[in-house]
Amino acid sequence: GENVEQHPSTLSVQEGDSAVIKCTYSDSASNYFPWYKQELGKGPQLIIDIRSNVGEKKDQRIAVTLNKTAKHFSLHITETQPEDSAVYFCAARITGNQFYFGTGTSLTVIP
Amino acid sequence: DGGITQSPKYLFRKEGQNVTLSCEQNLNHDAMYWYRQDPGQGLRLIYYSQIVNDFQKGDIAEGYSVSREKKESFPLTVTSAQKNPTAFYLCASSSTGYWGYTFGSGTRLTVV
Numbered sequence: 001g002e003n004v005e006q007h008p009s010t011l012s013v014q015e016g017d018s019a020v021i022k023c024t025y026s027d028s029a030s031n032y033f034p035w036y037k038q039e040l041g042k043g044p045q046l047i048i049d050i051r052s053n054v055g056e057k058k059d060q061r062i063a064v065t066l067n068k069t070a071k072h073f074s075l076h077i078t079e080t081q082p083e084d085s086a087v088y089f090c091a092a093r094i095t096g097n098q099f100y101f102g103t104g105t106s107l108t109v110i111p
Numbered sequence: 112d113g114g115i116t117q118s119p120k121y122l123f124r125k126e127g128q129n130v131t132l133s134c135e136q137n138l139n140h141d142a143m144y145w146y147r148q149d150p151g152q153g154l155r156l157i158y159y160s161q162i163v164n165d166f167q168k169g170d171i172a173e174g175y176s177v178s179r180e181k182k183e184s185f186p187l188t189v190t191s192a193q194k195n196p197t198a199f200y201l202c203a204s205s206s207t208g209y210w211g212y213t214f215g216s217g218t219r220l221t222v223v
Contacts, residue, residue, distance in 0.1 A: 004153065032210045043117075043201055043214035044154075051210075089153065093210060101146075101153035 002027040002094050006102025013080050014110050021105045023090035024072040032093035033073045035064060037086045038104075044089055048075070080109045114138065117202050117215035123223050124189070124196065132187045132218045134202035141207050143185035147171060148199040148217075157200075160185055189220060197222050 003026040013019050023033075031052040036044035050057045050064045050073065057064050061080075066073040077084055090102040115136040124130045134143065142161045146154040156169030160179040174193025179185050185204075189196045199219050203212040 006153075009151070034211055036214075041217070041219075043203075043216045044212075045214070046211045049211060098156065098159065099212070101155075103151060103153045 002030060002092055002100040004090060004092050004100045004102045006090050006105060008105060009103065010106045010108075012108045012110060015080060015082060017080055019075075019077045019080055019084070019107055019109075021075045021088055021090070021107075022072060023074070023092075023102050024070075025092040025100075026071065027092070027094055028068075028071065030071075030092040030094055033064070033066060034091050034093075034099075035062075035075050036089045036091065038089065039086045047088075077107075080107075082109050082111050085109045115202060115204050115213050115215040117200075117218050119218060120216070122218055122220045124220060126222060127191045129188055129190050130220065132189070132200055132202075132220070134185045134187065134215060135183055136185075136204045136213070136215075137183060138204055138206070138213060139182070140204035140213070141182070142205045143179070144203040144205075144212070145169075145175070145177065145185070145187045146201045146203065148201055154201065157187065196220055 006023045034049035037047045038044040048062050048064050050066050061078045063076040087104045087106050089104050091099040118133045144159040145157040155171050158177040160166035176188045201217050202215040
């Protein structure tokens, strides 16, 4: 089955700096890669996604890049703000609408 | 507003008891899912259902049961056979043609 590895598990940055979270996947058939943000005690919320036919996607301060050859994708957050502090999960979609999730990255933005 | 509602937010279970977690959505989504979340681990799929009256086991279905009698509802029962049920449970839904999930706010189950 698919295996998604996510690094780092924790990340602290100063406000205004950039944060990068990386994920690798094993199944070359994976074709959709969403990123979710989960605040304490809440369910994950989709923040950005990318399909396998695209190399990069940007939405304001958030961007995702995909390298299909190397089977890895990354989340980039620029100009970080304290409200960006949360746990971020990557995921890879295989067949149907099933996903495998990474183990999460706890991001802390220090004011 | 459309959304997915999980209840209760917190649930306490005595050992040997069955408990049922509720998940309701008004998004008209066809598919619904149950995930378990433990600290330091990714979300693990328990059960999923693509249509009413049909569901499939996920990676960690042992000790759990579900039903899908209505499109809007997908309750999860944690049975006494589940030896380590303390966790955060997340319900999600998705629609045909849309690849992402909408998650509920979760239920935290604790065995006392």
